Amino acid sequence: MTETKASASKTLYRPTLLYAGGDWIRDGEILVDEAGQIERIGPRTSPVPGQASGAEAGSMLVTIVDWPGKALLPGFVNAHSHAFQRLIRGRSESRGGRAAKTCDFWSWRPTMYYAASRLDPQQVFDVARMAFLEMVLSGTTTVGEFHYLHNAPDGRPYDDPNRLARQVIAAAQSVGIRINLLRTAYLRSGFELPADPGQRRFIETCPEFLRSMQALLETPASAQVHLGVAPHSLRAVPLRDLHHIADWARTHQLPLHMHVSEQVAENAACVREYGVTPVTLLAREGILTGQASLSHQPGGFTAVHAVHVTQREIRLLAEAGATVCACPTTERNLGDGVVQANAMLSAGLRIALGSDSQAQIDPLEDARELEYHLRLLQQRRAILDPSGDSSGVSVSGPSSAARLFQAATANGARSLALPCGELQPGRLADFFTVDLEDSSIAGGSEADLLPLLVFALNRSAVRDVVVQGRTVLRQGRHAAHDEIVQRYRQLHTAVWSGAAGPETRP
Numbered sequence: 001m002t003e004t005k006a007s008a009s010k011t012l013y014r015p016t017l018l019y020a021g022g023d024w025i026r027d028g029e030i031l032v033d034e035a036g037q038i039e040r041i042g043p044r045t046s047p048v049p050g051q052a053s054g055a056e057a058g059s060m061l062v063t064i065v066d067w068p069g070k071a072l073l074p075g076f077v078n079a080h081s082h083a084f085q086r087l088i089r090g091r092s093e094s095r096g097g098r099a100a101k102t103c104d105f106w107s108w109r110p111t112m113y114y115a116a117s118r119l120d121p122q123q124v125f126d127v128a129r130m131a132f133l134e135m136v137l138s139g140t141t142t143v144g145e146f147h148y149l150h151n152a153p154d155g156r157p158y159d160d161p162n163r164l165a166r167q168v169i170a171a172a173q174s175v176g177i178r179i180n181l182l183r184t185a186y187l188r189s190g191f192e193l194p195a196d197p198g199q200r201r202f203i204e205t206c207p208e209f210l211r212s213m214q215a216l217l218e219t220p221a222s223a224q225v226h227l228g229v230a231p232h233s234l235r236a237v238p239l240r241d242l243h244h245i246a247d248w249a250r251t252h253q254l255p256l257h258m259h260v261s262e263q264v265a266e267n268a269a270c271v272r273e274y275g276v277t278p279v280t281l282l283a284r285e286g287i288l289t290g291q292a293s294l295s296h297q298p299g300g301f302t303a304v305h306a307v308h309v310t311q312r313e314i315r316l317l318a319e320a321g322a323t324v325c326a327c328p329t330t331e332r333n334l335g336d337g338v339v340q341a342n343a344m345l346s347a348g349l350r351i352a353l354g355s356d357s358q359a360q361i362d363p364l365e366d367a368r369e370l371e372y373h374l375r376l377l378q379q380r381r382a383i384l385d386p387s388g389d390s391s392g393v394s395v396s397g398p399s400s401a402a403r404l405f406q407a408a409t410a411n412g413a414r415s416l417a418l419p420c421g422e423l424q425p426g427r428l429a430d431f432f433t434v435d436l437e438d439s440s441i442a443g444g445s446e447a448d449l450l451p452l453l454v455f456a457l458n459r460s461a462v463r464d465v466v467v468q469g470r471t472v473l474r475q476g477r478h479a480a481h482d483e484i485v486q487r488y489r490q491l492h493t494a495v496w497s498g499a500a501g502p503e504t505r506p
């Protein structure tokens, strides 16, 4: 990298290739202003307009960053994360010695509850930093953190009920990733279910939740910290409270995220309680369409998972202008099922992506699994290519790759109501670079680079990450990498030492 430093505030990035507006610009450049917004993007005008390299552009000094051999792309937006679940990775991949026991989402939960029960506020910060570091290493510049760890281990609220939320926000700021803290309402165990002690750190009343949301909203604004509202699920939030929460979100123009139809049993419980499945209920109650003031602009309603939905429910979501947030690496890890991405895209429904349980943190792996899971089911290829396969030649061309890349970037930004995820003037300067000589993509040209990236990029090819004009990853290294990993190693040992093994209960 050639970096010509100046004392001023604008920065001009000059990569070999730049992905903007669905196309590659060779020898392009992107000018970022002092507020971290994209001011100009396009073919290179060398030297900087009206000046010699590294001097002044008009009256403003400019720092020039040359990135030969690199491609620059909009940063990924991870629209659904539970940062603390990074702790469970590798701890729930067996039946726990009980061969006859069904191993599924429901048997995975006690392991997650165990991890949740063990963390003090410092450890919540440490594990979140580890998850966010991995995200940055993968080119992710924004995380939507669906945060439901609220109470002390004994179930009582902290003096500040947002104490753990603030720890997670501080972790994001420490790593340098943009965060939308989707504070989560978790009000009960489930329909006709007794209280589960494993959930005592999650549970609040609806008034407590709304008071805590209000307090977060009144916290002085920070440029890279945003808020959203997240009723956990119809299982965890009764309908009457859901209406209060959705109304509150609408009043404050905040995005509304909710787990929807991840599990067949979740649908069955909804039918027992309300007579219909979740999406049908949400549409009937005006929760989807009630977000209409937001539905045709960024934000609105996001249904996380939406695995077990009917064709009619897909149409209902599309008509409401909602987004589905698929989490394929988690859904395959938990055995949830396959998101019907083909039917959703055909209906005009936007799909965003999330790392969810952190079984793996790699946004392009999530993107390609949207396509690959359907291939396995249908024994066909290029399912999400909108041009179809009428020629008889199976080509996974740029169009399907572009759709998947859009899911990993712009659609997530829209779901979180943020002006990022695309490289355009006026948008936030959130982007990353990849090494064009990395073994996983070397040899590609503009004609095939996007499908190469989407279907084959190794995370290690990510070189630089910039969030709102601030470099948080430089040549593949984060300044706090070793410290974050070291603290996480101590935390991991502290939590799991003495644990009997997978699916250990508190």
Ligand SMILES: [Zn+2]
Pocket (backbone or CB within 6 Å): 080, 082, 146, 259, 304, 356, 357
């Ligand atoms: Zn989730």
